Amino acid sequence: MGFNLACYFSLFAVIVLVLVPFVGAAAGWHVIFGIVIPYLAGFIFLAGLIYRIVKWARTPVPYRIPTTCGQNRSLPWIRRSLRDKLENPENTIHVIGRMALEVLFFRSLFRNLRTELRPWREYPEGGRLLYWSTKWLWIGAIAFHYSFLVVLSRHLKFFTEPVPFFVPFVESVDSFFQIYVPAVYMSGIVLLAALIYLLVRRIADPKLHYLSLAADYFPLFLILGIGISGVLMRYFFKVDIVAVKQLAVALVTFHPTVPEGIGVIFYIHLFLVSTLLAYFPSSKLVHMAGIFFSMTRNMAGNNRAIRHINPWEYPVRVFSYMDQENMFRKQMKAAGIPLEKDTEE
Amino acid sequence: MADEGNKVVDALRETGFFKPKKMYDGGKVIVGIIILFALVAFPFLYNVGKAAKAPEPEIDTPAIKKLSKAERVCVEPRPYMKVNHMKLLTDWRDQVVRQAKRDYVGFTKKTYTMSLQNTCLECHSNYDNFCNRCHTYSGITPHCWTCHVNKPKEWAAGKLKEEK
Numbered sequence: 001m002g003f004n005l006a007c008y009f010s011l012f013a014v015i016v017l018v019l020v021p022f023v024g025a026a027a028g029w030h031v032i033f034g035i036v037i038p039y040l041a042g043f044i045f046l047a048g049l050i051y052r053i054v055k056w057a058r059t060p061v062p063y064r065i066p067t068t069c070g071q072n073r074s075l076p077w078i079r080r081s082l083r084d085k086l087e088n089p090e091n092t093i094h095v096i097g098r099m100a101l102e103v104l105f106f107r108s109l110f111r112n113l114r115t116e117l118r119p120w121r122e123y124p125e126g127g128r129l130l131y132w133s134t135k136w137l138w139i140g141a142i143a144f145h146y147s148f149l150v151v152l153s154r155h156l157k158f159f160t161e162p163v164p165f166f167v168p169f170v171e172s173v174d175s176f177f178q179i180y181v182p183a184v185y186m187s188g189i190v191l192l193a194a195l196i197y198l199l200v201r202r203i204a205d206p207k208l209h210y211l212s213l214a215a216d217y218f219p220l221f222l223i224l225g226i227g228i229s230g231v232l233m234r235y236f237f238k239v240d241i242v243a244v245k246q247l248a249v250a251l252v253t254f255h256p257t258v259p260e261g262i263g264v265i266f267y268i269h270l271f272l273v274s275t276l277l278a279y280f281p282s283s284k285l286v287h288m289a290g291i292f293f294s295m296t297r298n299m300a301g302n303n304r305a306i307r308h309i310n311p312w313e314y315p316v317r318v319f320s321y322m323d324q325e326n327m328f329r330k331q332m333k334a335a336g337i338p339l340e341k342d343t344e345e
Numbered sequence: 346m347a348d349e350g351n352k353v354v355d356a357l358r359e360t361g362f363f364k365p366k367k368m369y370d371g372g373k374v375i376v377g378i379i380i381l382f383a384l385v386a387f388p389f390l391y392n393v394g395k396a397a398k399a400p401e402p403e404i405d406t407p408a409i410k411k412l413s414k415a416e417r418v419c420v421e422p423r424p425y426m427k428v429n430h431m432k433l434l435t436d437w438r439d440q441v442v443r444q445a446k447r448d449y450v451g452f453t454k455k456t457y458t459m460s461l462q463n464t465c466l467e468c469h470s471n472y473d474n475f476c477n478r479c480h481t482y483s484g485i486t487p488h489c490w491t492c493h494v495n496k497p498k499e500w501a502a503g504k505l506k507e508e509k
């Protein structure tokens with residue numbers, strides 16, 4: 001266990017990001033923190049993501065990458081189960097199936113293995129190399145992503161008037177246990193717990209700690225900051241929710257106004273969210289779009305059935321034997337090498 | 346070695362590798378971008394052409410009208426009530442249920458009986474046009490009304506028996 005510079009740096013950066021709106025909103029710059037920065041961040045988010053996507057889509061992929069973990073389609077009498085089709089898809093429908101499992105259930109992560117040398121009685125001179133399945137990262141990731149999705153979908157209540165039918169439904173399921181007033185949302189708690197696990201994992205495991213960069217810690221601290229400020233705002237330092245909704249609806253109807261009397265904690269929450277949005281396209285978080293461009297996942301393994309042409313360069317420039325003979329005829333003749341065409345030109 | 350590397354890069358440049366002209370699988374990518382755009386734009390599109398009107402809770406109930414102009418205030422100051430009424434309510438509940446205290450001194454030194462139905466909803470007897478105006482606007486459904494009654498007068502008169 002230990003902190004390193006990257007970790008300190010990220011924590012420090014998020015603390016500064018909390019202080020900026022704290023000072024700014026206290027100084028009365030509500031228009032900047034409530035309107036200008038959110039619009040700017042939203043624009044950077046969308047434009048940046050589209051830029052990234054177009055750039056990826058224009059990058060040629062030279063060849064198909066077959067996955068070997070399932071039976072490829074071959075002779076008709078070789079049985080292929082549904083699992084084989086999803087592991088080693090032969091057409092677009094199967095690819096969509098594989099992609100859906102990946103996006104919705106993080107299947108690759110589910111197969112996460114741990115490799116470790118363990119002391120073993122039968123191997124007294126060394127350890128025995130063991131592989132076993134570890135699901136902790138998968139559980140943490142699933143918990144984080146799904147709770148984030150639920151929190152985000154509940155936030156629609158601030159941006160829509162009237163509130164769409166599914167939001168109250170999600171809310172009532174999320175506050176099922178009816179603990180405390182305002183009722184505690186499970187997703188908010190799960191979000192924070194999962195984030196803390198993902199952070200502690202990086203700090204406590206020496207191997208991971210060594211591998212982790214500021215770009216890994218910063219998003220975790222940032223989203224943790226968003227979650228903590230949100231939870232504080234909901235349960236402890238109340239803000240005027242009706243005014244917050246007026247601000248949010250004004251933003252999405254392009255009639256921006258800042259109602260009076262929203263607490264500073266709201267501006268901290270909103271500024272951290274704006275930072276996240278603006279940072280998103282240039283960070284590792286852009287895997288949200290990138291997963292769909294993951295070549296080992298999005299290509300059918302039909303190399304043996306369909307001819308694929310490398311888009312870099314076609315027709316391929318070749319240097320045939322005749323080209324070589326034409327180029328070096330004189331020298332070859334001098335060396336006494338037999339020639340196909342013995343012309344003297 | 347560096348030269349070799351440069352040669353490879355040059356050769357790649359010649360093939361146009363660094364100057365991609367079009368999107369591969371453009372159709373699918375554009376569908377993806379449209380989905381992304383639709384998700385981001387949902388709140389924008391959903392509200393198109395709607396005026397953002399703040400809810401106006403009505404405070405013209407008979408009980409409030411009976412009060413003199415100077416007395417026409419809530420238990421606590423209005424800005425506090427707006428933001429913290431749910432905290433106050435749980436505070437009242439805890440005092441009543443756990444400490445058997447029923448008297449609360451408001452900010453005007455007036456004493457109120459701590460009761461959701463008999464105090465709050467005595468003055469604010471227009472639940473639908475007061476509490477619910479804000480709650481519907483903010484997408485909130487307090488779960489109190491499975492046990493408490495939000496229209497005590499109608500309930501007492503037996504008008505609400507059929508309703509949930």
Ligand code: HEM
Pocket residue numbers: 148151152154155158185187188189191226227228229230231233234235241244248266269270273276
């Ligand atoms: C990345 C996006 C966001 C995340 C992850 C996030 C997260 C959270 C969390 C975890 C809470 C605690 C309560 C709960 O579980 O719902 C919360 C509350 C809150 N958030 Fe956000 N938030 C985000 C964006 C926003 C935006 C854009 C706004 C601007 C309107 C906003 C305004 C609020 C408010 C007003 C509360 C208090 C809710 C209440 O009292 O009911 N949040 N947020």
